[in-house]
Amino acid sequence: MKLALLNIGSELLRGRTINTNAAFMGETLLRNGYAVETSLVIHDEGATIKEAIQHLLTSHDILLVTGGLGPTKDDITKKVLQEVFGGEMVCHQPTLDRILAFLARRNRPLLEHNRLQAFVPSSCEVLENEMGTAPGMAFYRDGKALVAMPGVPFEMKHLIQTRILPWLKAHFPVQTHLTKVVRTAGIPESRIAERMEGIEQELDGRISIAYLPNYDGTKIELKIAGDPQEAAALQTALDAAHIKVAELFRDYVYAVEDKAPDKVLAEWLLHNKTTFATAESCTGGEIVAKLVQHGGISATLKGGVVAYQVEVKEKVLGVRPSTIRDEGVVSAAVATEMAEGARRVMGCDYALSITGITEARPDAPPQEQPQAWIGLAGPDTTQTYHITLMHDRKVNIEVAAYAALVFALKQMVGSKYQ
Amino acid sequence: MKLALLNIGSELLRGRTINTNAAFMGETLLRNGYAVETSLVIHDEGATIKEAIQHLLTSHDILLVTGGLGPTKDDITKKVLQEVFGGEMVCHQPTLDRILAFLARRNRPLLEHNRLQAFVPSSCEVLENEMGTAPGMAFYRDGKALVAMPGVPFEMKHLIQTRILPWLKAHFPVQTHLTKVVRTAGIPESRIAERMEGIEQELDGRISIAYLPNYDGTKIELKIAGDPQEAAALQTALDAAHIKVAELFRDYVYAVEDKAPDKVLAEWLLHNKTTFATAESCTGGEIVAKLVQHGGISATLKGGVVAYQVEVKEKVLGVRPSTIRDEGVVSAAVATEMAEGARRVMGCDYALSITGITEARPDAPPQEQPQAWIGLAGPDTTQTYHITLMHDRKVNIEVAAYAALVFALKQMVGSKYQ
Numbered sequence: 001m002k003l004a005l006l007n008i009g010s011e012l013l014r015g016r017t018i019n020t021n022a023a024f025m026g027e028t029l030l031r032n033g034y035a036v037e038t039s040l041v042i043h044d045e046g047a048t049i050k051e052a053i054q055h056l057l058t059s060h061d062i063l064l065v066t067g068g069l070g071p072t073k074d075d076i077t078k079k080v081l082q083e084v085f086g087g088e089m090v091c092h093q094p095t096l097d098r099i100l101a102f103l104a105r106r107n108r109p110l111l112e113h114n115r116l117q118a119f120v121p122s123s124c125e126v127l128e129n130e131m132g133t134a135p136g137m138a139f140y141r142d143g144k145a146l147v148a149m150p151g152v153p154f155e156m157k158h159l160i161q162t163r164i165l166p167w168l169k170a171h172f173p174v175q176t177h178l179t180k181v182v183r184t185a186g187i188p189e190s191r192i193a194e195r196m197e198g199i200e201q202e203l204d205g206r207i208s209i210a211y212l213p214n215y216d217g218t219k220i221e222l223k224i225a226g227d228p229q230e231a232a233a234l235q236t237a238l239d240a241a242h243i244k245v246a247e248l249f250r251d252y253v254y255a256v257e258d259k260a261p262d263k264v265l266a267e268w269l270l271h272n273k274t275t276f277a278t279a280e281s282c283t284g285g286e287i288v289a290k291l292v293q294h295g296g297i298s299a300t301l302k303g304g305v306v307a308y309q310v311e312v313k314e315k316v317l318g319v320r321p322s323t324i325r326d327e328g329v330v331s332a333a334v335a336t337e338m339a340e341g342a343r344r345v346m347g348c349d350y351a352l353s354i355t356g357i358t359e360a361r362p363d364a365p366p367q368e369q370p371q372a373w374i375g376l377a378g379p380d381t382t383q384t385y386h387i388t389l390m391h392d393r394k395v396n397i398e399v400a401a402y403a404a405l406v407f408a409l410k411q412m413v414g415s416k417y418q
Numbered sequence: 419m420k421l422a423l424l425n426i427g428s429e430l431l432r433g434r435t436i437n438t439n440a441a442f443m444g445e446t447l448l449r450n451g452y453a454v455e456t457s458l459v460i461h462d463e464g465a466t467i468k469e470a471i472q473h474l475l476t477s478h479d480i481l482l483v484t485g486g487l488g489p490t491k492d493d494i495t496k497k498v499l500q501e502v503f504g505g506e507m508v509c510h511q512p513t514l515d516r517i518l519a520f521l522a523r524r525n526r527p528l529l530e531h532n533r534l535q536a537f538v539p540s541s542c543e544v545l546e547n548e549m550g551t552a553p554g555m556a557f558y559r560d561g562k563a564l565v566a567m568p569g570v571p572f573e574m575k576h577l578i579q580t581r582i583l584p585w586l587k588a589h590f591p592v593q594t595h596l597t598k599v600v601r602t603a604g605i606p607e608s609r610i611a612e613r614m615e616g617i618e619q620e621l622d623g624r625i626s627i628a629y630l631p632n633y634d635g636t637k638i639e640l641k642i643a644g645d646p647q648e649a650a651a652l653q654t655a656l657d658a659a660h661i662k663v664a665e666l667f668r669d670y671v672y673a674v675e676d677k678a679p680d681k682v683l684a685e686w687l688l689h690n691k692t693t694f695a696t697a698e699s700c701t702g703g704e705i706v707a708k709l710v711q712h713g714g715i716s717a718t719l720k721g722g723v724v725a726y727q728v729e730v731k732e733k734v735l736g737v738r739p740s741t742i743r744d745e746g747v748v749s750a751a752v753a754t755e756m757a758e759g760a761r762r763v764m765g766c767d768y769a770l771s772i773t774g775i776t777e778a779r780p781d782a783p784p785q786e787q788p789q790a791w792i793g794l795a796g797p798d799t800t801q802t803y804h805i806t807l808m809h810d811r812k813v814n815i816e817v818a819a820y821a822a823l824v825f826a827l828k829q830m831v832g833s834k835y836q
Binding site: 011017018022023024026027028029030036037038039043108111113114152153154157190191193194210212213214258277278284285286287288289293297298301302303304305306308309311315345346347392 | 428429430431433434435436440442443444445446447448453454455456457458460461526531532570571575608609611628630631639676695701703705707709710711713715716720721722723724725729730733734763764777809811812
């Protein structure tokens with residue numbers, strides 16, 4: 001069974017909007033046994049849309065379409081769907097009611113744009129959208145399906161999870177797909193590949209392996225697929241391979257599930273009722289912002305200080321001017337005093353600090369090239385760690401924030417993930 | 419002239435990696451007069467790659483390929499390119515030298531994986547990659563071109579900017595493409611469209627208009643294209659339309675160029691030598707992290723306090739317990755004291771605060787539904803502003819951070835952007 005995504009939207013091709021929808025859909029569908037084969041982005045023009053739909057439907061069984069719907073461009077996509085699947089445009093009363101209620105709550109009048117959103121081709125099954133005014137539409141013909149939905153991310157997510165996945169499962173029963181992940185940091189992809197060659201013969205032949213480098217390290221992904229009746233045996237084979245791989249890279253593993261360092265840390269803090277705070281310089285709040293993404297974190301995260309300028313390091317965190325003068329602002333000593341200051345000021349069990357340089361200057365001496373010192377102050381001791389940064393400013397901030405989170409995890413959680 | 423992107427990478431289809439490459443390429447190419455027509459993502463499998471290349475080359479003139487190169491998967495893509503364009507695999511000595519130097523700096527041996535990266539089809543022109551070990555490759559035949567590059571974002575960016583754009587301009591001279599943008603916040607897309615209808619007749623017929631809603635508001639994009647010899651006339655027509663649109667939405671405009679609120683604010687602070695700090699609760703560092711993305715900001719940004727828990731609001735920012743008790747933690751009064759506290763503690767001209775709720779709880783009363791109070795403390799006065807949040811936690815944090823930045827801009831910069 002082959003599945004394609006079609007994202008309609010000139011803003012995606014012009015690069016003004018990053019296609020996070022495709023990533024969300026790829027991951028969510030895969031977790032449910034539907035692997036995306038192809039992902040295509042096109043402009044919202046009638047002829048282009050029609051051609052893309054017809055082309056993709058010849059080589060795929062399921063086509064999920066996002067975008068091309070919404071108050072200002074609704075008509076083009078729906079007209080094409082009507083041409084391809086037949087029927088006439090009819091008003092879907094529950095959608096019209098939802099639009100009227102939505103507008104009433106905002107004291108806005110019903111514009112022609114809004115009213116047209118309630119019209120759909122009679123050949124589709126309407127998948128109701130409780131998060132917005134454009135409904136989802138499912139078409140099914142000759143064993144093939146097309147499901148169209150708005151491109152607004154939270155509306156798309158709502159429809160995928162509550163309407164589209166159940167609809168797909170009813171029309172296209174799937175094979176069992178199992179995935180396990182080992183997340184590593186501090187070892188390059190080529191070294192992982194080289195080392196994996198040593199154990200490849202020992203792994204079940206049905207298992208496929210991928211190496212996915214990112215700013216938070218390299219993820220090793222193990223996959224197996226097969227008949228649902230064999231699910232238990234597939235799981236056993238995958239588990240055995242997963243343990244072998246995790247042990248092979250034990251010194252570099254920070255998680256044996258597919259979780260980013262901030263998520264692993266947030267969960268560990270909550271589970272262990274350990275309070276935490278940050279003191280950031282070069283990452284400018286990126287570390288604390290990553291932790292705040294996780295619901296419930298307010299029970300354990302006290303807060304953070306972004307001590308971007310020296311005077312804030314001194315005044316708010318109590319870093320001694322003499323330390324900065326003698327050791328330099330990017331030093332193990334300043335990282336130590338920042339972490340200890342944050343721990344004291346915010347009254348928490350652990351505090352994580354970072355001070356560094358994220359922007360390369362061609363004329364700077366080696367000691368001023370991008371790098372950072374990370375500090376972790378705990379109840380008993382303060383540890384520090386040095387990293388070299390090799391990318392541009394934006395990427396260096398990401399890489400440094402993840403390196404700090406991984407360092408905190410390794411110090412606090414230790415052998416649990418090794 | 420039709421241009422297509424082909425991103426090779428199972429990690430993109432599995433959704434584990436967000437396709438930021440396509441966005442960067444779309445935007446950069448467009449700015450140089452090359453509009454992307456189609457963007458396709460496929461798995462790194464030889465047959466799939468070959469079929470996609472052949473299909474895209476029948477309907478496009480230029481095909482830019484990313485990914486499918488790198489130490490663990492190099493051979494498949496290069497073999498396909500050799501099959502399609504002919505020639506034999508030859509060693510590119512400057513690339514081999516670069517790989518050897520790269521490995522020597524890291525004290526790593528030359529693995530077979532690494533050595534193979536220096537081999538390219540003899541039918542290509544090598545575009546040297548100074549940021550990594552896999553070179554770019556440009557193929558040109560019968561008026562059509564394919565340029566392949568690694569998918570690692572900073573290597574791709576380097577190649578696009580320093581090698582591929584000059585190569586494209588030499589082989590495919592372009593029409594003049596001009597774009598202008600009006601960035602608005604606080605007015606929905608449907609209201610913009612409705613209001614635009616009133617002036618559409620007054621605008622030059624060659625101008626196309628797009629509305630691009632995002633978390634920081636809705637962008638209105640005006641475009642015109644034509645012969646390079648007409649460039650001055652095109653610019654005049656576009657400028658006239660741009661002024662009309664900016665005036666039509668004057669109350670909602672925060673920038674008349676394509677810059678995010680954090681960039682506009684960072685530039686204004688630097689230009690006016692105005693010092694700034696933040697005090698964030700619900701956005702958890704997202705506002706200060708956005709400002710820190712901008713190089714040079716250290717001259718004006720003192721820092722920030724993420725006062726996630728009440729005690730940090732009181733202890734670090736000096737918010738009075740009685741204010742929290744009487745007004746509630748999400749209130750204009752607390753936003754005011756947070757902003758004034760940050761301004762005092764960090765000694766700056768302006769401080770921006772936010773306190774709110776980003777996560778919806780079904781059982782919560784209306785006053786505990788997602789919302790935030792924003793405060794801006796300046797030399798003369800402190801202003802506050804209330805927003806309602808309507809999405810999920812992650813999106814609400816983004817929306818709230820941008821709303822705070824836009825509020826600061828409107829208060830500080832005022833009529834300059836109106």
